[in-house]
Amino acid sequence: MDGRVDIEAEGKPERKEAPVRSRGFLSSVRGAVRRLLLLAVFLLLAPYLLIVLYSVPSVRPVSTLMVADLVLLRGYDRQWVGLDDISPNVVRAVMMSEDGQFCFHGGVDWTQMQGVVRQALDGEATRGASTITMQTAKNLFLWNGRSFVRKGLELPLAMFADTVWSKRRTLEIYLNIAEWGPGIYGIEAAAQHHFKVPASRLTLRQASLLAVSLPNPIQRNASSPTRGMTRLVSVIERRARASGDYIRCIEG
Known part of the structure; x- marks a missing residue:
C-alpha cells in the first residue's frame, strides 16, 4: 500500500x-x-x-505662460483691474479686432470654424477662427501653437466657460491675462509699459494699437508700430467707432 x-x-x-x-x-x-x-x-x-x-469675481486667474515665467524664474508684470476700470476704448478695439461676434456666439463661432475647416480640406492657408472665449480657455489651461489636439481640448472648454461665465467676466479675464510683450500680462501692465498711462485712460488710438499687437505681442510692439500695424489700426478704429450693438452684451 x-x-x-x-x-x-x-x-x-x-x-x-x-x-x-x-x-x-x-x-x-x-x-x-x-x-x-x-x-x-x-x-x-x-x-x-x-x-x-x-466665475467668482474676487478670483484672479493666471495663465499658463505666467506660470511658466514663474517656474523659469523670469517673473512677470500683471496688475489686475476690473472691467469697469478699463477704458471703453479697449473693449471696443479688442472685440472688433479679435472677435466681432463675441456677443452672439456660445463660446465658439461655428460659422468661422466651418470656413477654416473647408480651407484646410482644400489645402489652403487657414485664417484664425479663435474667439475671445477660446483664447481665454487656451491661455488659462493649454499651450501655444497649432495642433488638432489642442483645438480639440479648447472647444469644449470654451463652450463650458461660456455657459458658466458672463460675457463681461470672460472679457475681464481675457484682458487681464493676455500677453502684450515679454513678461507683460494684462491691460493695466500693457498700458503702463507701452504708453505710461493707466488702462482707464487709454485713447482709441492706443487701444487699437494694443489690440492689433495681440496676435503676436512679441514681434508687434504697440508703442513702436510698423507701417503694416498702422494700416490695421486705422481699420480697427473705424470698426470700434461703429461697434454699436456688437458690444451690447458688455454694457453693465
Whole structure:
C-alpha cells in the first residue's frame, strides 16, 4: 500500500508557482498605469472645476505662460483691474479686432470654424477662427501653437466657460491675462509699459494699437508700430467707432 501511494505521488505533476519577484513587478506596472490614468482624468477635469472657481469675481486667474515665467524664474508684470476700470476704448478695439461676434456666439463661432475647416480640406492657408472665449480657455489651461489636439481640448472648454461665465467676466479675464510683450500680462501692465498711462485712460488710438499687437505681442510692439500695424489700426478704429450693438452684451 505504501508503494502505491508513492507511485501516485510520483505521477502527479509538480505545480510551478510564479516567482515572487515577477508578481511584484506586474503589480507595480498595474499600479503605475492606474496612477497615470487617474492623473490623466484629473488633468482633463481640473480645468472645468477651475472654470467654475474663476466665475467668482474676487478670483484672479493666471495663465499658463505666467506660470511658466514663474517656474523659469523670469517673473512677470500683471496688475489686475476690473472691467469697469478699463477704458471703453479697449473693449471696443479688442472685440472688433479679435472677435466681432463675441456677443452672439456660445463660446465658439461655428460659422468661422466651418470656413477654416473647408480651407484646410482644400489645402489652403487657414485664417484664425479663435474667439475671445477660446483664447481665454487656451491661455488659462493649454499651450501655444497649432495642433488638432489642442483645438480639440479648447472647444469644449470654451463652450463650458461660456455657459458658466458672463460675457463681461470672460472679457475681464481675457484682458487681464493676455500677453502684450515679454513678461507683460494684462491691460493695466500693457498700458503702463507701452504708453505710461493707466488702462482707464487709454485713447482709441492706443487701444487699437494694443489690440492689433495681440496676435503676436512679441514681434508687434504697440508703442513702436510698423507701417503694416498702422494700416490695421486705422481699420480697427473705424470698426470700434461703429461697434454699436456688437458690444451690447458688455454694457453693465
